[in-house]
Amino acid sequence: MAARPLLGGDTRVVSVGLELFADTLAALGVPVVQIEWRPPAGGDPRLAALLARTEDDRPVAAS
Amino acid sequence: MPLWNFVRKSFYQDSVTLMRLTRDMEAVSDVTRAAVMMGTPQNLALLKDAGLLTAEGEAAGPTDLVVAVAAGTRAAAEAARAAAETALTARRAATASGAAARPRSLAGALRALPGATLALISVPGAYAAAEARKALVAGLHVMLFSDNVPLDDEVALKRLARERGLFLMGPDCGTAIVNGVPLGFANAVPRGRIGVAAASGTGLQAVTCHIAAAGEGISQAIGVGGRDLSDEVGGLMMEPALAALAADPATAVICVLGKAPGRTTAKSLRARLDRLGKPCVAYFLGDPAAGTAPTLEDAALAAVALARGTTHVPAEFTQPPEAVTRLVERAANRLGPGQRFVRGVYCGGTLAYEAIGLLKACLADVAPGVTGGGSGHRVVDLGEDVFTVGRPHPMIDGTVRREWIEREGGDPETAVLLLDLVLGYGAHGDPAGEILPAIRNARRAAAAAGRGLAVVASVCGTAGDPQGLAAQTAALEAAGVIVLPSNAQAARLAARVVVSRR
Known part of the structure; x- marks a missing residue:
């Protein structure tokens, strides 16, 4: 499937991290969802990066 | 205790x-x-x-x-x-x-918001690349707001984005305005016909604000990441950003911003700009001669002039010479003989480097870096990665900035405290109120030691920003701060104050 172009059309945002940004977008009426994020792998960044790489070949399903 | x-x-x-x-x-x-x-x-x-x-x-x-x-x-x-x-x-x-219970994963988020187009990622730098990778694999464009993202990760992510026809905006440039939506730090500017592609966060903010002040608007503003024009990254996102703006029917004029490109990247960028097919203005920090505008303000005003079919003539100050002389005299009033240096305490990286370039043009002994080194003139950027580990950016939290203002203001060799104030979405609700106590303390300490202290600032913002440009400017001026209409003019005035005392 071809990627949707960045410019033109709607911008619908998934926010990961600072809630401040999602709050700002929501106040402006921009469709946004905030992920309840936790540091993965018990807060070990190296292990988290390894885990993410092993997940690369598994596309994230939207449904 | x-x-x-x-x-x-x-x-x-x-x-x-x-x-x-x-x-x-x-x-x-x-x-x-x-x-x-x-x-x-x-x-x-x-x-x-x-x-x-x-x-x-x-x-x-x-x-x-x-x-x-x-x-x-x-x-x-x-x-x-x-x-x-x-x-x-x-x-x-x-x-x-x-809202309903928040999703805990990207898959959950995509179920909650069908048709999502973009991920705005602002987790701590050590985890940011992994989150960005997941979003790209899921087919989302990414604005990577996080600081402290390793360079190798940035290159790998941008290659992955290119392979998939996606944008990876950022890192070290936490701002963009896409389809009128402000992402990360961005200002309330009208939609219009000028498109911006910036390898510089506060550069993008300053230029879009100056364009708005001049009565024009922004079609799209794409922040490609502060390191994108280095030879290590090689303009991996500047290239598609320029292509997208060139193809965008709402964009009549393109404004390109960034640190001076690496040698190899400069060549390919020049070739790209030559075949854009649209009028273009370029400003490169640290090497204005490589571009077409000497400052961020001039880049904005030149883009406005191109859109209107007129010509912009750069000027050092908006105010007439005699008004500038009066400001210099006011700033230099009550400074002691040992007060010789300009000390900048900034939260905008591009603004800090722009100030350094302008100070260097008329002063010797200007520290080249922005981490506080050097015993002469210096400008520290508290948004630099070394200052933001485990802390909010200084545009959100003024704690570290207040400490630096008091420290630099308390140095008996400091003549002028030079500041930037950055308004907009995502920034602190009252940036002037955040730093004024520190400015007052620094002034009081100087007075107690029998010295004066000049404070010169510029405010990057618009009338539509949540904080309000006029209200923030008025609050600074009420506290005796001299506020200039741009960072370049503020830096020039600071330099003039020091030169006037020789």
Whole structure:
């Protein structure tokens, strides 16, 4: 499937991290969802990066 | 000083929430110091250095919340903890009532928001690349707001984005305005016909604000990342950003911004700009000769002129020469003979480097870097990665900036304190109010030592910003700060003050 172009059309945002940004977008009426994020792998960044790489070949399903 | 630590296991909170909790706790009477941090090894080291760590805190892990309080009594410490708990509970309740339970994963988020187009990622730098990779693989464009993202990760992510026809905006450039939507730090500017592609966060903000002030608007503003034009990254995102703006029917004029490109990247960029097919203005920090505009303000005004079919003639100041002379005299008034240097305390990286370039044009002994080194003229950028580990950006939290303003203002060799104020979405609700106490303290300390202290600033913002350009400017001016219409003009005035005393 071809990627949707960045410019033109709607911008619908998934926010990961600072809630401040999602709050700002929501106040402006921009469709946004905030992920309840936790540091993965018990807060070990190296292990988290390894885990993410092993997940690369598994596309994230939207449904 | 009695000291207590409280730990809540597996309780992650983002850095802005932690900052707010710290403030709530410090407002409790009889509390002398408070800190709320996640228990990462770096944060525990910070707490230890600050003398705020006990054995209980020391045992915390990276996903545990550590509350540290130095208070006069146990009751005050408990009251501070209660204040933090109340604030957290209120936050949870607001979230729960405002929306369904939040998704805990990207897959869950995509179910909650079908047709999502973009991920805005602002987790700590060590985790940011992994989150960005997941979003790209899921077919989302990414704005990577996080600082402290390793260069290798940036290159790999941008290659992955290119392969998939996606944008990876950022890092080290936490701003964009896409289809009128402000992402990260961005200002309230009208839609219009000027498109911006920027390898510079505050550069993008300054230029879009100047364009708005001149009565034009922004079609799209794409922040490609502060390192994108280095030879290591090679303009991996500048290229598709320029192609997208060239193809965008709403964009009539293109404005390109960034640090001076690497040697190889400069060649390919020049060739790309030559075949854009649209009028273009370019500003490169540290090497204005490589572009077509000498400052950010000139880049904006040149783009406006191109859109209107007129010509922009750069000028050093907006005000007439005699008005500038009066400002210089006012600033230099009551400075002592030993006060020789300009000291900048900034939160915008591009603005800091622009100021350094302009100071160097008329002063010797200007420190080249922005991390506070050098004994002569210097400009520190508190948004630099070294200052933002485990802390909110200084545009959100003025704590570190207040310390630097008092330190630089207290140096008997400082003649002019040079400041930037950045407004907009995502920034602190009252940036002037955040730093004015420190400016007043620095002034008082100088007066007590028989000296004056000039304070010169510029405000990057618009009338539509939540903080209001006029209100912020008025608050600074009421405190005796000389406010110029652009960062370039503020830096030039600061240099003139120092030169006038020779």
